[in-house]
Amino acid sequence: MSKRVTTLAAAAVILALVVEWAFRGASGMALVVAVLFWAAICQGMVALAAAADLSGARWFLPLRGHLMGIYPLLFAFPALFLVFSANLSVYPWLGHPTRWLEPNFFVIRNVALLLLTAVAAHLWAGADRRGARSAKVYCTLYLFSFVVTQSLMAFDWVMSLEAPWINTLFGAYFFIEALYLGIAATALVALLRARRDPARYRPVLVDATKLIFGFALLWAGQIFAQYLTIWYGNIPEEVGYVYKRVAVQPYGAMAVFVLLAMFVLPFGILVARAAKTRPGPIIAAAGLVMAGYVVEKLVFILPAAPVHPVALALEFVILGVPVAGYLFARPDVPPS
Amino acid sequence: MSLGTYFDQLEHDVLAAMRKPSKLYWAALAVSAAAFALGLGCWGWQIYEGLGMAGIRSPVGWGVYITDFVFWVGIAHSGTLISAVLFLFRAKFRCSFNRSAEAMTVIAVMTAGLFPLIHLGRCWFFYWLMPYPNQRHLWVNFRSPLIWDVFAVSTYFTISAVFFFVGLIPDLAIARRRFTGWRHWVFRILSLGWQGTAEQWKHYAWLYMFLAAFATPLVISVHSVVSWDFAMSVIPGWHTTIFAPYFVAGAIFSGTAMVITLVVPMRRILGLDTYITVDHFEAIAKILLFTSLIVSYSYIVEFVLAWYSGNPFEIAHFSFRAVGDYRYLYWLMLFCNGLLPLTLFVKRLRRNLKYLFVLSLFVNVGMWLERFVIIVTSLARDFDPYNWGNYAPRFGEIGITIGSFGMFFMLFLIFTKMLPVLAIAEVKEHSS
Numbered sequence: 001m002s003k004r005v006t007t008l009a010a011a012a013v014i015l016a017l018v019v020e021w022a023f024r025g026a027s028g029m030a031l032v033v034a035v036l037f038w039a040a041i042c043q044g045m046v047a048l049a050a051a052a053d054l055s056g057a058r059w060f061l062p063l064r065g066h067l068m069g070i071y072p073l074l075f076a077f078p079a080l081f082l083v084f085s086a087n088l089s090v091y092p093w094l095g096h097p098t099r100w101l102e103p104n105f106f107v108i109r110n111v112a113l114l115l116l117t118a119v120a121a122h123l124w125a126g127a128d129r130r131g132a133r134s135a136k137v138y139c140t141l142y143l144f145s146f147v148v149t150q151s152l153m154a155f156d157w158v159m160s161l162e163a164p165w166i167n168t169l170f171g172a173y174f175f176i177e178a179l180y181l182g183i184a185a186t187a188l189v190a191l192l193r194a195r196r197d198p199a200r201y202r203p204v205l206v207d208a209t210k211l212i213f214g215f216a217l218l219w220a221g222q223i224f225a226q227y228l229t230i231w232y233g234n235i236p237e238e239v240g241y242v243y244k245r246v247a248v249q250p251y252g253a254m255a256v257f258v259l260l261a262m263f264v265l266p267f268g269i270l271v272a273r274a275a276k277t278r279p280g281p282i283i284a285a286a287g288l289v290m291a292g293y294v295v296e297k298l299v300f301i302l303p304a305a306p307v308h309p310v311a312l313a314l315e316f317v318i319l320g321v322p323v324a325g326y327l328f329a330r331p332d333v334p335p336s
Numbered sequence: 337m338s339l340g341t342y343f344d345q346l347e348h349d350v351l352a353a354m355r356k357p358s359k360l361y362w363a364a365l366a367v368s369a370a371a372f373a374l375g376l377g378c379w380g381w382q383i384y385e386g387l388g389m390a391g392i393r394s395p396v397g398w399g400v401y402i403t404d405f406v407f408w409v410g411i412a413h414s415g416t417l418i419s420a421v422l423f424l425f426r427a428k429f430r431c432s433f434n435r436s437a438e439a440m441t442v443i444a445v446m447t448a449g450l451f452p453l454i455h456l457g458r459c460w461f462f463y464w465l466m467p468y469p470n471q472r473h474l475w476v477n478f479r480s481p482l483i484w485d486v487f488a489v490s491t492y493f494t495i496s497a498v499f500f501f502v503g504l505i506p507d508l509a510i511a512r513r514r515f516t517g518w519r520h521w522v523f524r525i526l527s528l529g530w531q532g533t534a535e536q537w538k539h540y541a542w543l544y545m546f547l548a549a550f551a552t553p554l555v556i557s558v559h560s561v562v563s564w565d566f567a568m569s570v571i572p573g574w575h576t577t578i579f580a581p582y583f584v585a586g587a588i589f590s591g592t593a594m595v596i597t598l599v600v601p602m603r604r605i606l607g608l609d610t611y612i613t614v615d616h617f618e619a620i621a622k623i624l625l626f627t628s629l630i631v632s633y634s635y636i637v638e639f640v641l642a643w644y645s646g647n648p649f650e651i652a653h654f655s656f657r658a659v660g661d662y663r664y665l666y667w668l669m670l671f672c673n674g675l676l677p678l679t680l681f682v683k684r685l686r687r688n689l690k691y692l693f694v695l696s697l698f699v700n701v702g703m704w705l706e707r708f709v710i711i712v713t714s715l716a717r718d719f720d721p722y723n724w725g726n727y728a729p730r731f732g733e734i735g736i737t738i739g740s741f742g743m744f745f746m747l748f749l750i751f752t753k754m755l756p757v758l759a760i761a762e763v764k765e766h767s768s
Contacts, residue, residue: 055622155644164646167577168634168637169578169580170577171637172581221553222581225581226577228568229575230577233567233568233569233570235570
């Protein structure tokens, strides 16, 4: 399985390179949006497995091995960021670099951190297979690198498009969203497996959907904490960022969709107890969360930088095939 | 040992803690009561002299009193959060800590609630904070976060008290069966006719789950409101979006430390070693470590983004925190909250109760300092250099602060002798 995943990841990188070459810089931030989404799902699922491991959560055990096994795909993301680095001209700060926002340093630190996350996951999976005591150490290291990497994705990849605008919660918001997506994907995997083996996977499914419900609330709390502080402070250089994304169309309508997809609808759908085990509501809730994430990233990026829709669609599919192919394939490894 | 014998022993051991106090208990109660009396005396002095006896004056209009408010409200928030969240996550070790944590919550909210009144100066006009119809058509400012605080904290107190009481009902019924005399009558009234039938347990489980699910987002929102007392302003160091989750994490961090501070000696003095095990302490130490990491993350992000923004006011403010007049407090805070808890990565230290107790004291100090540093440094160095000025607390403020600790520990000591300190019914459930 691991070899197949590695091959698929390598193929995805090569195809993404071809797409970027074909568009010759016109793709804008398309690859960034695709990488943000698929990296959030892959890193989020491995982070969920790591958090479950460290807290001794037994409910997660039936899916643990399968979700951890996605780690070879994490090695694709540093390579994909290198592919994107040819397109750095989309960043307005390129004309007047600072000590932090300097092109070489920007690329090196982001590639290094994405690589560190992948290496930490690899070491953890290896130690776990051997039953070594160091597994806990690598598991912790993975969580650290996950938090730092997702924070840097937020601050460097997205926030710096509007530098010097700052939002201190942006980093935490991104890694919580990555976990949210990881949980949504986990629920879908559990749903698929619960059809074959309900006794084993139904409890995982119920707990995963409960977590989606909880994270919908957490997400709403985080977005409200950002919005309220900026709106109430009413500082022109801060409010401008929000104004462009809320009051200007079509971003305003997209922002409303994000609110509905990430909070209102998953909350409403999953509030009933029975909905937490029925396929329709679970697929709807998880699908909305994922769609909401993509649209939200477009709301963040589009007012500041272009995203070519065709390039985005192609890269989305290219990266999605290995992830979905792995997650929804028939299990050929015994669950740990 | 059979399950029946174990249950009998459990009831005996937990309720034995409520019997005749030892000399050590009386000594602790006397010290706490004396500290409380000192605080009351200082408050009386302030009422007589006026708020001018305190060190707060322009530009630092919020000093130790608001620091104390945020500190105690943080302790209060974490109690229910620890109890409710661990319940929702089905963490079995919670039954060693939940009763103490919930009692701590109720007592800490009462303590915290005093500080806005103390800070008002003319505390007898506290009812002006409430929206009530009056002849002058005066109305509270609903756009002020301070008014949000009044509603948030009072709602929180109500829910915490109900959550605490509902959790106690099955244990009060056990106490009713075990005690005679006046205590039997008190527990008979408080246990609300609990018989432990299947129907009662069914309703009880639903209610407890509902309260836990309701209390969790409530706590997060209430402490977010406390953080917005600061973040809604435009002052450097206060106006930042990370404040809400950062304050919530800080509250759980300080509250977990306070639970350890309370439960380590309580376990020893009341002889509850069999039920509150080292494994349970190790689990709660992990929560302490986890929340410390979140708090440290927030410290780093605030600092780095101030530098990244290039905003001269933000940079000047964070430089002032690190190398200005309050630098020693700042670095001590970082040591207590960021560095020292990292030692909990070592399993041996997580399982060493003496070490955990000492560490929890450092964290308590660190978290008090954190609030002091946030409040005072931002006010001391505003945008306008003409408006700069330092603050140092005076004797009255220090006395009132000591008094608040006295009140908290005094009430907690009284709790340990009046109510079961462990959730007996829950321990039984997990044992069986």
